[in-house]
Amino acid sequence: MSQLRETNQTLDFFCDFGKIGQHVEDIRLSLCMLNSLLGMNDLRKAVETIWRRDPSAFSVMNILIAVRNNENKKVMDSLDRCVELDSLFTSVDGVMEFLEKTGLAHLFQSNRINNLIDYVFGVETGLDTNARKNRSGHLMENKVKRILEQNQIDYRQEVSSKEWPAITKVLGNDMKRFDFVVQTAVKIYLIEVNFYSDGGSKLNEVARSYSDIAPKINSVPGFEFVWITDGIGWKKAANKLQEAYSIIPSIYNLTDITEFIQIVKKDGIKKCMG
Numbered sequence: 001m002s003q004l005r006e007t008n009q010t011l012d013f014f015c016d017f018g019k020i021g022q023h024v025e026d027i028r029l030s031l032c033m034l035n036s037l038l039g040m041n042d043l044r045k046a047v048e049t050i051w052r053r054d055p056s057a058f059s060v061m062n063i064l065i066a067v068r069n070n071e072n073k074k075v076m077d078s079l080d081r082c083v084e085l086d087s088l089f090t091s092v093d094g095v096m097e098f099l100e101k102t103g104l105a106h107l108f109q110s111n112r113i114n115n116l117i118d119y120v121f122g123v124e125t126g127l128d129t130n131a132r133k134n135r136s137g138h139l140m141e142n143k144v145k146r147i148l149e150q151n152q153i154d155y156r157q158e159v160s161s162k163e164w165p166a167i168t169k170v171l172g173n174d175m176k177r178f179d180f181v182v183q184t185a186v187k188i189y190l191i192e193v194n195f196y197s198d199g200g201s202k203l204n205e206v207a208r209s210y211s212d213i214a215p216k217i218n219s220v221p222g223f224e225f226v227w228i229t230d231g232i233g234w235k236k237a238a239n240k241l242q243e244a245y246s247i248i249p250s251i252y253n254l255t256d257i258t259e260f261i262q263i264v265k266k267d268g269i270k271k272c273m274g
Contacts, residue, residue: 001241003255004232008139008195020124024117031116033057037099039111044096051092058089064116065102066123140195141179143254144228148182151261156181161190167223170216184267189250190217191226199236207240214248226250228257 024031033050034057040046050057059069062085067073073085078097088094099105113119141157148155161167161176167190168175180191192210196203206229214225227244230253234241245251252260 001235001238003253004234005195005230005254006232007197008143008230008254010139015125015128017125020121020128023124024121027060027063027120028117030057030060031120034061035116038108038113038116041109043099043105043109044092047092047095047099051095055090058095059086061089061095061098062086063120063123064104066127068127140228140230141193144180144191144193144257147254147257147261148180151265153182153261153264159190164188164220164223166220167217170220171213174213174216176213182264184264186267187222187224189224189226189264191228193228195229196231196233198231198233200233203233203237204240207237207244211244211247218249224250226252226260228252228254228260230254 033054036050037043037046047058062069062071062073067085069086074082075085075088077083077088078101085098088098096105099108107113145155145157157180159178159181161171161178176190178190179193180189182189182191194206210225210227214227217223217225225248227248227250229251241251250260
């Protein structure tokens with residue numbers, strides 16, 4: 001517990017500008033057409049002009065209120081009906097209702113926005129913060145990956161438990177996709193990796209889940225479950241980690257992972273076949 005790290009965040013954790021830029025690039029042409037709405041006093045006339053040329057340009061307008069296409073948002077329309085948000089983009093009246101009711105019409109006419117491409121880049125940057133939780137896990141995976149590579153330990157990533165019939169049998173409906181698999185001359189190590197900088201129910205769920213599957217996997221000759229976790233979030237769930245520690249023999253953090261490396265090297269590293 002004294003070795004737990006406060007954070008694993010590097011400066012590239014906060015925003016994935018490559019992904020943000022690609023999202024904007026994918027709809028750039030539509031945004032360029034919608035730019036003609038900015039600063040227009042007769043907004044409806046401007047909408048009708050774009051509609052006659054390419055009505056599909058309006059299909060990207062949901063991102064203007066920070067909603068992605070795949071969210072399938074439902075809203076109450078002017079007739080108090082529950083409709084899908086993108087259904088408003090199928091007519092000029094619907095587009096005008098969207099612009100006026102969201103406040104975008106006033107925003108566009110106020111000249112506070114000069115370019116929708118820059119505006120959407122900002123929106124996408126804000127939305128990208130929702131991905132930080134996943135990025136924290138990926139940072140931990142990348143850290144473990146570098147440690148394995150530095151020690152010349154062969155591995156595979158994202159391997160389904162269905163690959164081994166014996167493991168499938170003991171897990172039953174609890175199918176797993178393991179973050180890493182390391183195969184030695186002695187056994188196959190099925191590895192899960194995570195990092196928690198804050199507490200919460202997720203930690204309890206993970207500890208309980210791994211405490212359940214680890215004994216099942218370890219009961220199969222030639223297999224062992226390994227859990228590599230870190231982060232001061234565990235200080236708020238120390239009792240759950242302690243319970244798991246009494247059930248799962250192989251739990252490591254980023255400091256004592258060296259012990260696992262030594263075990264693997266002692267076993268004799270075997271080439272992982274994909």
